[in-house]
Amino acid sequence: MNAFFDKFKTNKPAAEAEGEGKVQAPKVPSDLWVKCSGCDTPIYRKVFEEKLKVCDKCGFHHKLSSYERISLLTEPGSFEELFTEILPADPLNFGEEYMTKLAADQKKTNLNDAVLTGKAKVGEHNVALGFMDFFFRGGSMGSVVGEKITRILEYGADNRLPVIIATCSGGARMQEGVFSLMQLVKTNAAINRLGEAGVPYIVIMTDPTTAGVAASFAAIGDVILAEPGAIIGFSGRRVIEQTIRQKLPPDFQSAEFYQKHGFIDKVVHRRMMKKTLVRILNFFNPKAKKTEDVVAEPEKQTVEV
Amino acid sequence: MNAFFDKFKTNKPAAEAEGEGKVQAPKVPSDLWVKCSGCDTPIYRKVFEEKLKVCDKCGFHHKLSSYERISLLTEPGSFEELFTEILPADPLNFGEEYMTKLAADQKKTNLNDAVLTGKAKVGEHNVALGFMDFFFRGGSMGSVVGEKITRILEYGADNRLPVIIATCSGGARMQEGVFSLMQLVKTNAAINRLGEAGVPYIVIMTDPTTAGVAASFAAIGDVILAEPGAIIGFSGRRVIEQTIRQKLPPDFQSAEFYQKHGFIDKVVHRRMMKKTLVRILNFFNPKAKKTEDVVAEPEKQTVEV
Amino acid sequence: MILDVEKPLLELEEKILELIKVNESGKIDLSKEIKALEKKARELKKDIYSNLTPWDRVLMARHPQRLTTGDYLEAVFDDFFELHGDRYYSDDAALVGGLASIGDQTFMVMGHQKGKDTKENLKRNFGMVAPDGFRKAGRLMKLAEKFGYPVVTFIDTPGAYPGIEAEERGQFEAISKNIALMAGLDVPIITVIIGEGGSGGALAIAAGDRILMLENSIYSVISPEGCASIIWRDASKASDAANALGLTGEFLLKNGLIDEIIPEPLGGVHKDREKSYFAVKEAILRNLEMLQKFTLEELKNYRYDKYRKMGSFTEK
């Protein structure tokens, strides 16, 4: 494990991190090479991780776990998890097989469900966070995700902390039926309340952000960022292709596509994401910004050409 | 002169109507036939006027004067003109030629400038009205139009009267420069205030409604109706054709085109316009509606197929 | 279209008709037997329609003769004036709406609109709404809010339209923004699920204060076919999926996800239109009366709390 992975361990209290495994890092397989999902190029694992799981050759941003995103975006040691005790149920009685899958994913991800919520520092800014995890049931939103997202939004409103949510989801969790669907309303209602409290809400769309999550809390951030190449949209590519009976162009529904179509404020390379967050947070809370953020800002930009 | 034309005379106090000519009807030429501007068919003038200047064959809605629109849309004798004493000036010193044209149009239309404002009854509803007139400088909006539209909007807000404006204009009046341009802000600000007072604002777009008038008080009615075939838009057809170097399709920028594109609530035949206004006003002020409006409503519709 | 479960009833009803004919010929008096069979038929009818499976409900909800939004707009309200367009891009015929009234009460009404035949369905896109349609709905809701009119939405869609242009114009954003708009709207909203409540495309205008469901309508996070494809990789197992998904009014009411079931005439709304319209009208007015007792603040809190508590999880 290289430095990047080590970091997030330090974000958990030592006792827990060494404890029952629930909050430990996902196991890193021993293979020395990984294959880029974008261009099939083999990448030396150490390099892969140093590069934040972004392929140097094709720019493909590989999925990150919620814990990896803590390392990526928050100040070391500042993350404090909130709403840990909420566990998924089986309201439609999908039964044994479904529960087994949940249990397996809980083990694999060290998460109770597909989102990790908490508070942390990003630069000098105290923020409330929700990081979704595709490795838990494809990041699907059931009642737990809806409840935790809602709670962190309410927490942000109550404590006047900007809320940052990194989305990553194939959509609503089918196995919870209309319970899942109603999470769209619950979260969006909480976003309204956050807005009424005058607290900013920043979304980072990562690959994939589709269906129910795209159509709820992902779509209506005050500022919406996205990772390059992230697939975004309501309907899945396959469903659309079946409908129109033709192949879609490869960049269809990509983050870049949606920036062009007006739905994303900026596609930001993973390497620059934290810096970008700090810049944005500076606007919303200038008192907290450090002088060097502005003065030494290497990424200061004029309008994009 | 047939009944249709006679009517508007009764809308004016007898003394005035018989008086200095200022408020009299435009002279009706003696020819017995008119040629349809839509399809060149000759139409017997009496029929033409009975048909409200709509061609039976092609449906072309010929332009109406402000006074004709009073006859068309308000209850006989109920119209009372307001803000009569506002006269155009020449702030950019365009001089003699321009002033002569204004004087000629004043004579021709019996209007001080390109809009007539007042109050009247439409069905059982008391309303405030502004009817533009293309025969006065192409309905161009200078300071007088902007001021009178603003006053009638303020009058509607103060007296809680729904405001109905029939637009008909080639745009801002060039000869008043930025004075004209600022009328767009003035009128829209007054529409905001009308809305804050909870008073409805209904627009009837007639041919043409373009440029500065389209881009201000025409575009933001609570309900927007339009006469069939009315040309609507911001840029003129010729300018667009010069820009794109190709011919535009004939229905481009028509009322029907803009209903299809989402900017007009309903294209309504001139014959049905008053009935339609009454129906709409009934929703906004149910207490004033007569039972037969609903019960005997011959045009009751379900969704359009 | 005839449901499998309806077949015995229809056969029996046919037989009765034949007997009536024989009876009318005057040769034999069968009136007693006919009466007995008619009673039997009534019992069978009640039995059948009281024991519909979820999949039967799906078929009822999609029944080609099922009443559509337009039917309710015409019949339930004294007047309805359609308003067109989203003020951005188009007028989506798959979502209709406008001003309506019952007596002196003005409403803003809207709903997904399926076609009555193939031609109309092509125009209406089978009730599958594009972003423009949802934005039209949003515009109408804001207009309702401006004038304080309650909103009534009618739900009947297989789902949001999954087309290229719909995605390009931000289907996901249009749905989300509508949901947020409804969650914050300053007027009461009553939602009536009249046919298919298909996932996000339904929800985009279904986030009401009161959610009423016609007895034979459905509301689901995914189509039974879609669910079956995913779970069993076999769309033909849709009826199993319908069982699994909890998409009936009964299930949803029991779980606090809807507020009321509006009973239908035996055999569905189309079997007795007037009765259906009356039931829907009564339910709308009664629920509106309830909501109009709230102050604005109470209304907003009621709505927030309503959705706030939806969800099924355990908490350690």
Next chain:
Amino acid sequence: MILDVEKPLLELEEKILELIKVNESGKIDLSKEIKALEKKARELKKDIYSNLTPWDRVLMARHPQRLTTGDYLEAVFDDFFELHGDRYYSDDAALVGGLASIGDQTFMVMGHQKGKDTKENLKRNFGMVAPDGFRKAGRLMKLAEKFGYPVVTFIDTPGAYPGIEAEERGQFEAISKNIALMAGLDVPIITVIIGEGGSGGALAIAAGDRILMLENSIYSVISPEGCASIIWRDASKASDAANALGLTGEFLLKNGLIDEIIPEPLGGVHKDREKSYFAVKEAILRNLEMLQKFTLEELKNYRYDKYRKMGSFTEK
């Protein structure tokens, strides 16, 4: 690009440079003569740029080296973060905007963006905005209102884009809605006309509380060329039209249609960028300070009254 009126000055400056060269060769001492000529040049410069005709101003406003919105966003503000998209249809590069700051003051800034070269102009559509661009501006203004940030708009456009698609997507509606939005916005708005203020396409983001105009910018209801075509059926008489249209800051200030002229360095903003940026920054901050003294109600009344009294007519 060189204005006709600039030519004598440029010739003289060239001559002086030649003399300086001769002088530096050491053969003759010309320093006294050079000094005299330099004084003369300064006087000529002042004379020329203080007596520009309206048409000269039009040419200055369109000068290819004239500073654009992007230049001001970069130089006037400590940080600027561009926000993209209208959330409906596209991201129009002819209108740029985003969050910006000066010290601890956060702003929402936006403006028409012309290109610096042909390639960029194709992307930026020569600063001619489509409905999507105006809707992006509207979105950013609403975001500013939500968080209480003052809005600063930079005006530099020949006019709204007159294209098929722009008309289809409701150019007229987009402009009108923005004007209404600005008229009702709950935060202060400062507008700086930096180049061409072309009619409705300019006004769509120019309905500010304070309208500042750079000395050599113009603001007009119609382009001088368009006006000349209409009046004299001869676009080449644009300079006469420029005289007639009252499009200079001087005329507009005198008639209460703008609030302030920001002086430019002799020869235009591009001749001394730093000075220009400083002047714009100072004017923005000073005007903001003035507006921030108002309560919200006072601000709204100030704005309403400001536009309410614009107009020129007689009243019997």
